[in-house]
Amino acid sequence: MSLKKFSELFVDLDSSNSTNNKIEVLKNYFFSNDPIDNSWAIYLLTGKSNKRFISGRYLKNLFSQIYEYPLWLIDTCYLKVGDSAEVITLLLKNKSTSRKKELSNISLNELLSKTIPDLSKLNEEEKNLQIKNIWERLPEDYHLIFNKILTGTFRVGVSIGLITKSISKLINIDEEIISHRLMGNFKPSIYSYEFLINKNINLEELNSKPFPFLLANTIEDKIFKNSINDFQFEWKYDGIRLQLIKRSGNISLWTRGQELVNESFPELVEKMSHIKDDFVLDGELLVWNFKEQIAFDFSLLQKRINRKSPTRSIQIKYPIIFIAYDLLEINGRDIREIKLENRRIELEKYFSKWQNKTENNISDIFKICDLIFPNDWPDALTYKEKSRENNTEGLIIKKKTSIYSSGRKKGIWWKYKVDPMQLDAVLIYAKGGSGRRAGLYTDYSFALWKDEELIKFASAYSGLTNIEIKELDKWIRKNTIEKFGPVRSLKPEMVFEISFEKIQISKRHKSGIAVRFPRITKWRKDKKINDADSLGNAYELMKKIS
Amino acid sequence: MRTNQEYLIRYKDGNLYCELADIWIDPSKPVKKALITHAHFDHFTFGCEEYISTKETAILLKERVGDIIKIKTFEYGEEFKINGINISFHPSGHILGSSQIRFNFAEEKWLISGDFKLQKDETCKQYEIVKTDYLISECTFGLPIFKWDESNKIANDISKWITNSPEKTSLLFCYSLGKAQRLLNEINNTNFKGKIYSHGSIHKMNNSYRELGIDIKDTIKIENKKKIDELKGSLILLPPSLSKGTYLKNFKNIQTAFASGWMSIRALRKRSGYDKGFAISDHADWDGILEVVKKSEAKNVFFHHGDSEAISKYLVEKESINVLFFGK
Numbered sequence: 001m002s003l004k005k006f007s008e009l010f011v012d013l014d015s016s017n018s019t020n021n022k023i024e025v026l027k028n029y030f031f032s033n034d035p036i037d038n039s040w041a042i043y044l045l046t047g048k049s050n051k052r053f054i055s056g057r058y059l060k061n062l063f064s065q066i067y068e069y070p071l072w073l074i075d076t077c078y079l080k081v082g083d084s085a086e087v088i089t090l091l092l093k094n095k096s097t098s099r100k101k102e103l104s105n106i107s108l109n110e111l112l113s114k115t116i117p118d119l120s121k122l123n124e125e126e127k128n129l130q131i132k133n134i135w136e137r138l139p140e141d142y143h144l145i146f147n148k149i150l151t152g153t154f155r156v157g158v159s160i161g162l163i164t165k166s167i168s169k170l171i172n173i174d175e176e177i178i179s180h181r182l183m184g185n186f187k188p189s190i191y192s193y194e195f196l197i198n199k200n201i202n203l204e205e206l207n208s209k210p211f212p213f214l215l216a217n218t219i220e221d222k223i224f225k226n227s228i229n230d231f232q233f234e235w236k237y238d239g240i241r242l243q244l245i246k247r248s249g250n251i252s253l254w255t256r257g258q259e260l261v262n263e264s265f266p267e268l269v270e271k272m273s274h275i276k277d278d279f280v281l282d283g284e285l286l287v288w289n290f291k292e293q294i295a296f297d298f299s300l301l302q303k304r305i306n307r308k309s310p311t312r313s314i315q316i317k318y319p320i321i322f323i324a325y326d327l328l329e330i331n332g333r334d335i336r337e338i339k340l341e342n343r344r345i346e347l348e349k350y351f352s353k354w355q356n357k358t359e360n361n362i363s364d365i366f367k368i369c370d371l372i373f374p375n376d377w378p379d380a381l382t383y384k385e386k387s388r389e390n391n392t393e394g395l396i397i398k399k400k401t402s403i404y405s406s407g408r409k410k411g412i413w414w415k416y417k418v419d420p421m422q423l424d425a426v427l428i429y430a431k432g433g434s435g436r437r438a439g440l441y442t443d444y445s446f447a448l449w450k451d452e453e454l455i456k457f458a459s460a461y462s463g464l465t466n467i468e469i470k471e472l473d474k475w476i477r478k479n480t481i482e483k484f485g486p487v488r489s490l491k492p493e494m495v496f497e498i499s500f501e502k503i504q505i506s507k508r509h510k511s512g513i514a515v516r517f518p519r520i521t522k523w524r525k526d527k528k529i530n531d532a533d534s535l536g537n538a539y540e541l542m543k544k545i546s
Numbered sequence: 547m548r549t550n551q552e553y554l555i556r557y558k559d560g561n562l563y564c565e566l567a568d569i570w571i572d573p574s575k576p577v578k579k580a581l582i583t584h585a586h587f588d589h590f591t592f593g594c595e596e597y598i599s600t601k602e603t604a605i606l607l608k609e610r611v612g613d614i615i616k617i618k619t620f621e622y623g624e625e626f627k628i629n630g631i632n633i634s635f636h637p638s639g640h641i642l643g644s645s646q647i648r649f650n651f652a653e654e655k656w657l658i659s660g661d662f663k664l665q666k667d668e669t670c671k672q673y674e675i676v677k678t679d680y681l682i683s684e685c686t687f688g689l690p691i692f693k694w695d696e697s698n699k700i701a702n703d704i705s706k707w708i709t710n711s712p713e714k715t716s717l718l719f720c721y722s723l724g725k726a727q728r729l730l731n732e733i734n735n736t737n738f739k740g741k742i743y744s745h746g747s748i749h750k751m752n753n754s755y756r757e758l759g760i761d762i763k764d765t766i767k768i769e770n771k772k773k774i775d776e777l778k779g780s781l782i783l784l785p786p787s788l789s790k791g792t793y794l795k796n797f798k799n800i801q802t803a804f805a806s807g808w809m810s811i812r813a814l815r816k817r818s819g820y821d822k823g824f825a826i827s828d829h830a831d832w833d834g835i836l837e838v839v840k841k842s843e844a845k846n847v848f849f850h851h852g853d854s855e856a857i858s859k860y861l862v863e864k865e866s867i868n869v870l871f872f873g874k
Contacts, residue, residue: 014812014815014816015815015821015822015823016801016821017819017821018821070860070863070864072859073690073856073859073860076689076855076856077689077690077691077856080689080691080811081691081811081812081813082813083812083813086811086812087691090690090691090692090693090810090811091690091691093693094693435813436813436816436817437813437817438811438813438814439811439813439814466817
């Protein structure tokens with residue numbers, strides 16, 4: 001089986017907007033290819049750990065060097081295309097002088113397990129020569145895939161869900177099983193693909209793997225018609241969602257992004273392993289302020305996330321806690337089909353048992369979430385408004401009679417977030433977008449007044465409709481004061497309402513403040529720049545909250 | 547160096563203008579005398595006292611806007627004089643009747659390329675190389691990422707696209723004048739032998755092409771409320787203006803595609819909202835523009851239409867060609 005098939009698959013997936021179509025295309029692909037190529041295809045399509053072998057910049061430099069092509073011209077092209085791998089692919093067209101395409105039958109497996117990894121063994125000169133060789137010997141139709149894999153930017157509009165569905169259809173096994181098997185690190189091999197499509201469901205093999213996470217939907221008005229007593233209320237913590245698994249004595253910490261993060265949080269692994277029972281818990285990992293019994297800011301958690309094997313002093317400086325809100329499995333018994341209210345009873349029961357009977361004190365690193373009991377919906381709203389006081393994002397509202405199903409099923413869990421904070425700011429810079437937004441100015445910077453001066457305070461690129469983006473793009477081109485590379489400084493004229501989740505002091509920014517998740521919520525065409533907010537307003541907002 | 551006013555042809559109010567002949571080229575607002583390079587609407591405006599074009603352009607224009615306009619026509623290569631300036635039309639290969647316009651005055655030759663392409667197109671005359679001192683060239687696709695495939699390859703891709711989904715109705719969006727006829731001509735040579743329908747605006751242009759002696763495959767004019775089963779597996783050509791809005795609700799189980807040079811960029815393809823894009827254009831690609839610049843032997847080149855920054859810099863740096871810019 002050759003790269004050709006995968007190349008065709010890519011084109012087919014890329015040129016369809018229909019989910020059913022994509023599932024059908026995938027199913028046919030998996031049906032007609034061998035297991036090893038299938039496993040690589042899944043690996044690439046799920047984009048789980050697409051490794052970058054060389055950077056986009058390196059690729060552009062290399063092309064410029066080989067074909068004596070001005071780098072500035074490649075960069076200009078990039079502004080239109082938004083992807084280095086694609087720019088080079090387009091420029092490579094008709095460049096190759098060799099007629100013979102020795103690599104036209106190369107398999108996906110050979111390319112990914114040998115040809116590309118082998119590049120890392122070469123010194124720079126050899127590597128460059130080898131890439132040139134591959135370009136010349138590979139048919140043009142495969143250049144895009146090759147370049148994208150090389151730069152670690154292979155992406156196509158396929159979710160894990162679609163792959164799960166297509167495999168499930170292909171072999172007639174429940175999606176849940178496939179989804180479970182696809183969790184965690186999917187290592188491409190004949191074995192991993194055969195395990196995926198194995199019709200015998202072997203529980204032991206699934207042992208360390210998490211259950212598919214149940215996700216909350218944004219609240220809808222219709223919920224308020226229900227009785228408040230139908231729901232369980234919890235605070236919505238702003239941490240890392242984790243499934244904490246102990247099976248056959250082994251602990252595994254799984255994130256929602258299906259990463260195993262045991263190494264980043266060794267103290268949690270150590271403490272939890274003293275518990276005698278086996279279990280699967282669903283909950284949130286936070287850096288915890290033990291004095292005030294509230295979570296620290298997410299920024300502190302960030303200092304822990306990417307650090308493997310943290311030192312003892314880091315562990316003390318950023319103390320973590322795992323707050324469990326659900327029990328999914330206990331001593332090998334899957335209880336996801338039990339009603340939430342009964343799972344909660346089990347969770348409380350086991351938690352108090354563990355607290356009393358475990359040798360080491362576990363309560364300094366593990367607790368279960370407190371429940372909130374609003375009297376009615378207006379009361380719930382009051383709680384929600386108070387959530388900033390305890391550093392939470394709002395409420396999670398769960399149907400008491402619901403089972404723990406997978407994915408974002410409607411009507412089971414709702415998130416009810418605090419209204420965002422907002423400021424009206426002036427657009428001062430724009431930058432070209434990349435990927436899907438290439439060729440348009442879609443990355444914006446906004447400023448607030450400080451006396452007579454506009455000071456940049458946030459950048460945002462989401463929130464406008466496609467029509468607004470095009471309209472604004474036109475305006476930007478006509479109202480540019482200066483160009484610096486891909487960035488344009490603009491005539492201060494446009495005012496936008498910017499919403500964000502958090503505001504705090506920051507020494508790194510000229511404005512002295514930093515906001516989290518800034519996004520555009522309204523194009524205030526009704527406002528003149530003098531109506532925009534000042535930095536003073538931002539500081540007041542910050543005071544009001546803390 | 548001359549100032550803007552001293553050039554034979556210059557930019558005035560965003561249009562090309564020759565002061566000595568008091569004549570405008572493809573003006574965007576009503577003027578006394580207008581030379582029209584071709585019959586696309588972005589090169590035409592109502593209300594001029596007199597239009598001058600090739601015979602084919604005149605016929606196509608009248609078919610589109612009615613008999614109300616006054617057009618004087620000339621053959622390709624036929625020189626005519628206005629205020630002592632010799633002017634002639636030459637094939638530009640863009641669509642049927644499309645032309646470059648040459649100005650010849652006091653030993654100085656100027657050439658306005660009009661919209662042009664070098665690629666094979668059996669529905670119009672091949673681009674003619676014309677030598678000049680000054681060249682004013684379009685550069686809609688003035689970046690090296692634009693390199694067109696042979697049109698028969700694209701036609702085969704289209705044919706495959708239709709026949710691979712026999713259960714679906716394939717809607718191909720394309721400009722109704724020029725592109726549609728070129729596609730029909732090319733698709734005729736592919737393996738696709740199913741029915742082809744075309745929208746009224748395209749159907750009308752097909753007939754005009756035929757009357758002008760171009761062999762265009764017969765298509766069925768698409769009527770509203772066609773039986774859905776009848777359309778299964780067939781190809782329907784529609785103008786891009788119908789791709790948004792309710793028109794598509796007339797069909798069931800469709801796949802859509804857009805035929806345009808812009809479709810060679812993935813981001814634009816994705817953003818366009820069509821399922822698929824076929825990169826076929828009636829404009830020159832990067833190599834095409836460079837070839838024309840070189841073969842015209844022009845010492846001085848101006849660009850208009852599109853982003854000219856990159857190609858200008860490239861010609862100056864790599865080919866040592868003098869690129870000039872019109873003042874505003």
